[in-house]
Amino acid sequence: MSRPRYKLVVDPIACDGAGVCAELLPEMISLDPWGFPIIHGAEVPPGLVDLARRATVSCPRLALTLVRIES
Amino acid sequence: MSAPVGPTRLLDTTGGPDVVGLDAHLQRWGPLPSAGSKALLDAVGRSGLRGHGGAWFPVGTKWRAVAGSGRSRPVVVANGAEGEPASGKDRYLLHHSPHLVLDGATTAARAVGADHVVVHLTAEAAAGVRAALDERARRGIDGCSFEIVVAPDRFLAGQESAAVATVNGKSPGIPTFVGIRTVREHGVAGRPTLVQNVETLAHAALIARFGPDWFRSVGTAESPGTALLTVTGRWDAPRIVEVPLGTTLGQALGIDAGTARGIQGVLLGGYGGGWLPTATALAMPFAEETARAHGTSVGAGVVVLLPTGVCPLAEVARVVRYMEGEGAGQCGPCVNGLDVLATSLEHLAYRPRSLRGGVAALPTLCGLVEGRGACHHPDGVARFVRTAVDVFADHAGLHLSRGPCQTTRPFLAVPTTPVARAR
Numbered sequence: 001m002s003r004p005r006y007k008l009v010v011d012p013i014a015c016d017g018a019g020v021c022a023e024l025l026p027e028m029i030s031l032d033p034w035g036f037p038i039i040h041g042a043e044v045p046p047g048l049v050d051l052a053r054r055a056t057v058s059c060p061r062l063a064l065t066l067v068r069i070e071s
Numbered sequence: 072m073s074a075p076v077g078p079t080r081l082l083d084t085t086g087g088p089d090v091v092g093l094d095a096h097l098q099r100w101g102p103l104p105s106a107g108s109k110a111l112l113d114a115v116g117r118s119g120l121r122g123h124g125g126a127w128f129p130v131g132t133k134w135r136a137v138a139g140s141g142r143s144r145p146v147v148v149a150n151g152a153e154g155e156p157a158s159g160k161d162r163y164l165l166h167h168s169p170h171l172v173l174d175g176a177t178t179a180a181r182a183v184g185a186d187h188v189v190v191h192l193t194a195e196a197a198a199g200v201r202a203a204l205d206e207r208a209r210r211g212i213d214g215c216s217f218e219i220v221v222a223p224d225r226f227l228a229g230q231e232s233a234a235v236a237t238v239n240g241k242s243p244g245i246p247t248f249v250g251i252r253t254v255r256e257h258g259v260a261g262r263p264t265l266v267q268n269v270e271t272l273a274h275a276a277l278i279a280r281f282g283p284d285w286f287r288s289v290g291t292a293e294s295p296g297t298a299l300l301t302v303t304g305r306w307d308a309p310r311i312v313e314v315p316l317g318t319t320l321g322q323a324l325g326i327d328a329g330t331a332r333g334i335q336g337v338l339l340g341g342y343g344g345g346w347l348p349t350a351t352a353l354a355m356p357f358a359e360e361t362a363r364a365h366g367t368s369v370g371a372g373v374v375v376l377l378p379t380g381v382c383p384l385a386e387v388a389r390v391v392r393y394m395e396g397e398g399a400g401q402c403g404p405c406v407n408g409l410d411v412l413a414t415s416l417e418h419l420a421y422r423p424r425s426l427r428g429g430v431a432a433l434p435t436l437c438g439l440v441e442g443r444g445a446c447h448h449p450d451g452v453a454r455f456v457r458t459a460v461d462v463f464a465d466h467a468g469l470h471l472s473r474g475p476c477q478t479t480r481p482f483l484a485v486p487t488t489p490v491a492r493a494r
């Protein structure tokens with residue numbers, strides 16, 4: 001059985017653009033000129049999954065989710 | 072009843088009445104055959120019919136997903152909201168041939184196992200559809216219940232999740248984030264929901280009668296059948312035209328691509344579509360796959376031939392400002408990005424010296440909004456702008472070197488200058 005693969009998804013309606021996620025996961029998230037997150041990479045690298053999960057639970061608006069990629 | 076031959080299927084171009092009533096409809100097409108769910112899913116799947124609301128998604132795949140989603144009885148939404156200001160074909164079809172659309176809706180309901188159909192339409196189409204539903208109820212020809220819901224007059228009213236929000240009586244015409252769970256599983260009243268454009272349903276009604284092979288006898292392998300277009304710029308007023316997919320626009324509109332004069336560029340797919348050079352647009356086979364290969368989409372069938380004597384940059388700026396105002400104001404990148412994009416285009420159109428970063432700034436801004444909204448609204452605006460920058464590059468150069476156009480008249484319809492009645 002292969003290891004599950006994940007991607008990060010932002011709900012842009014819920015997101016407040018305060019940028020907590022970009023501080024916690026700069027490897028994958030930068031901010032646009034207005035402070036809203038830009039996700040880099042279509043898949044979370046295996047070594048970053050734990051950090052990515054931490055970023056999702058720290059998002060004050062629960063706007064960031066880790067979604068399993070169906071293969 | 073024999074299957075129609077020739078280019079028109081949905082529109083009666085034989086000089087019959089403008090509104091096809093139930094008797095004339097049954098005389099022309101015969102009653103709907105009573106096929107079951109499996110046979111209908113199979114026929115629609117094999118026909119290759121794709122969604123004419125703008126997305127061109129394979130209809131068979133969508134119907135199967137809703138039919139198989141399980142938990143509760145699905146609902147069908149026949150979507151005629153048509154918020155795009157340059158489009159009039161859905162309104163016209165509902166006015167001209169409401170029974171074909173309603174036949175398509177009952178076909179879809181039978182296929183996916185729904186017992187309720189919501190007809191979601193513009194205010195002006197409501198009376199005609201209500202009369203058609205009364206006619207049908209008197210004859211008792213439908214096996215499901217119907218309801219009419221009038222869409223708000225907004226660009227995004229027809230967007231799938233926005234349509235469901237309207238029907239559910241919540242924030243009408245405002246999209247919701249469906250990144251994880253789509254309306255196919257959780258839509259009207261929390262039930263699995265099929266939202267399907269009214270023209271698509273009309274095609275489905277003919278497939279139910281004449282079969283997938285007949286349907287495929289016209290069109291391309293990937294986009295079979297015909298399509299209704301709303302054409303602006305060819306005649307005094309916009310007109311609705313039915314064309315076999317795969318024919319060139321030049322052929323369909325009677326314009327020779329080689330000698331076309333007086334057209335600066337062609338917009339396909341409306342304000343979320345894209346611009347093409349005139350010769351390309353007139354000579355390419357009109358179909359979604361070809362449009363995509365050229366960086367645009369045929370969308371909901373909007374075709375605008377932009378005449379000379381109009382400043383294309385001023386037009387693009389007006390439309391993008393309108394699109395910015397029509398955004399639902401919910402997502403940061405869309406709210407901020409479209410405003411900056413509109414302002415930059417206004418600079419290019421009216422005060423080119425103030426455009427910081429020059430024309431190259433525009434595609435960069437497009438990149439900042441693409442794929443970052445809850446719906447595809449910003450993606451469509453970005454495509455509209457990117458293609459305009461390419462097609463009108465020379466004109467932009469003139470603005471930057473010599474200054475803006477001194478006089479220009481507005482041409483593209485934005486709701487302060489509504490589209491004249493189609494036909």
Ligand code: SF4
Nearest residue numbers: 015016019020021059
């Ligand atoms: S932490 Fe959450 S709310 Fe804040 S910017 Fe990131 S996604 Fe948006």
Ligand code: SF4
Nearest residue numbers: 399401402405444446
């Ligand atoms: S992307 Fe724009 S139009 Fe779409 S839901 Fe978000 S704010 Fe509204």
